[in-house]
Amino acid sequence: MTPKDFDITTSVPDWCPGCGDFGIWNAMKMAFAEMELKPENIVLIAGIGCSGKLPHWMNTYGFHGVHGRALPVALGAKVANHKLNVVINGGDGDGYGIGMGHFIHAMRANIDVTYIVHNNQIYGLTKGQASPTSSFGDKTVSTPFGVIDTPINPMTIALASGCTFVSRSMAGDLVHLKEILMEAIKHRGFSLVDVLQPCVTYNKVNTYAWGKEVTYKLNSKNHDPSNLDKAWQKAHEWGEKVPIGILYQEKRSTYEDNLPQLAEKPLVEHEIRNIDITKLIERLK
Amino acid sequence: MNKQELSILVGGEAGAGLDTTGQILLLCSSRGGLYAFGNTEIPSLIRGGHNSFSVRISSEKVLGHMQQVHILLALNEETIVLHQEDVSEDGAIIYDGDILQNIEKKSWFRKDRQYIAVPLTSFAKTIAQDPIAKNMVAIGAAFALADYDINFVESVIDKHFKRKGEIIVKRNHDAVLAGYGHVKAQNIDFAYTLKKTNDPAKILLSGNDAICLGAIRAGVKFVGEYPMTPSSSILHYMASEAHEYNIAVRQTEDELAAVNTIIGAGFAGVRAMAATSGGGFSLMTEALGLSGMTETPIVIALCQRPGPSTGLPTRSEQGDLEFAIHASQGEFPRLILAPGDSEECFYMTGDAFNYAEEYQTPVIIMSDKYLSESKQTVDELDQQDITIERGKLLSDEEIARSPFRRFAWSDDGISGRSIPGQPKGMFVVASDEHDPTGNICEDSDNRKMQMEKRMQKLTTASKAIKEKYRVYGSERANILLVSWGGTKGMILEAQEMLKSQGISTKFLQMTVILPFPHDILKLLEKTATVIAIEQNYSAQLARVIRRETGFLIPHEIVKYTGRPFFAKELTETIQHILDPEKQPNVPKYITYRERNKMKM
Ligand SMILES: Cc1ncc(C[n+]2csc(CCOP(=O)(O)OP(=O)(O)O)c2C)c(N)n1
């Protein structure tokens, strides 16, 4: 398979030229192709934002829902048919702002899905307001005097919420991103891939150059992702030195594993004609 | 001849075991082949506060609760003060002789009432070795008065407590016998007796139980819910049957998640539902439109309680009809079903799942606390009556026949549907307006086409759904009562009461609110006196009817105290409308309005 197998012919992405979302889109197609995933078994679920449009340019199943609610939709789809590869795309506003509650609960549930956050530290689609990951002091149209909230740290939140795969990559490094995505998809359980994604139109600070300058790669020599304490330290690194790679990975039973209802076959494959409820009726007598 | 109807009201503090008491009274009746209805009135407290459970038992069909009490089981003094007014003159008040003595000296004492002292506390302590067992002693006392088959009662008790172990069974058993023996020894001649029949046991179930049974039969595979009275028992029931019937039941982090989760499950091809009350439904509104826009089937049970805001959490109202009709931005088709009793809850839930898939749109089942939580007996539930219709869910072969477009134009508004995993059925759907393939599209022609396609589904549904309302009573009656939902039982009973006074009525029960049955206009126009009856402030269905048909229902009877109507209240108000001189007053908690005399 090649990345082209996941292209659609009817339209092309309408992101601003140079937008980091292109990188995520390309890396995702590369990962899918390399993993030989069947397009019909992939469900891309997305929230609202520039990021959320991604499924429209992929030859897979896709559900582009409402702002902040992609994770619950993903949970429902995955539990209904756990044979599917469910991958979610959303922005930092979508996931860490309006959808924060779902983010935490999806991680504690440990559903086997991959969540890619296009973290551009700004609201792109609504034209440049501050986001929950905007830095303290950032001046935007909604914060002309600078952001006065402390930014969200998605890495520490993920660790504290029981996320079993916590990672970061960047849209400017296709190879790294593809590798991380493949690991994330292979991981059994909830995998978070927070992607530093330049918004070339509204964020003039967190650019490709900035990403290149501040990030360094985690590898087996400088980090042990099975060590929660070490991961916690890495999760706090931000500013001058920003780690990319897998911060933390843990084996734990998934949400689906803990539902005996799914053991035999996916719920969607159960025959629903003529379910006998005589027993239930008799019990009420 | 002794009457074959008995109304028992148990009152006490919350935490005094009233639910168990009510449940046992009900089971002793339903298993004895009698009809019964049980309703709780509880404040929103876990302990303390006054609670009551009313049970009405009869040899004939029971349609709802009853104001008059024949036996008052007063577990505390407050119960007597609050409820003796409703006890009939030939009824009895059973009280705890251990804690209340010299009652003739009490300010509430009434000469025209029969009080029977039973040592509830001491029997509970000495015989059952559990002070909570007062209620069991009281049950025994009540069945002694009603002269009910005590051996049969014993067998019901034994079965009910069996899983709690022998000791508990014996304690409860002995407590009931003690109460029974104490009253029997007094040889009281009581006007209301009950006789066990040899008929098969009846099915005893609440509206929520019936919704669950209907959903399981209809193949629900995913339930997402956040607890909220009075919908929580749906979550509990479904969770308890989840393993047996292969259903994933998730208590979500909130109602936003609940509805979005079932949308995800529906998109992936399983039948999915959520249940909630008004507050939770408020949180669901955005995603209701998401279901409409993406044409993803979902079912939501909206079990109403009085609002606004937190309102009266444990009481009943029908205040969310207009909200359900209008909830969410923009216009999209939705179906709204309004069952009126447990039996209808069962069958209409089956319908709801079919409609959701056939019309690929949200279906809302409206209930209210009184309907959701009251238990009533039903002779039979025929599961064969719930069949599975999955609409245009396409097979792999059907999809492969031509290039698949998920939102392709279709004259009936319904496009073919694929689900993830089907090789040639891939599509991406947006909550944004989209073209036939599902891609975002703002083109005017496309928008017009997609809007018309979606809205057309309501017309298609309207043609296909044959029964949208039911009419009861005499065809020629010139009085028409109009209502929906949980008021059904009390209206049917009021009709009987009126009939016995020579007043003949008919009753239009709307069971499908959307698609709206416009043909009711004929019925409205040809009846001289039309009266809307609703348990809300503004007679919401009457307003909907006016908007849809132009017909102004001139009379409105509404109640918004959070307590359901009593048939007697309705009868008196209707008599007042017909002849204000003969019946000058409207019952205390009823509001009657004459619409055509108001400026509007
Ligand atoms: C309930 C709701 N509130 C607000 C919006 C408007 N809105 C659309 S996208 C967005 C934020 C976009 O930022 P982000 O999630 O970071 O995604 P990006 O566009 O940067 O990829 C907002 C506020 C909406 N669609 N729905």
Ligand code: SF4
């Ligand atoms: S606004 Fe920013 S995030 Fe959105 S497409 Fe343009 S560059 Fe990308």
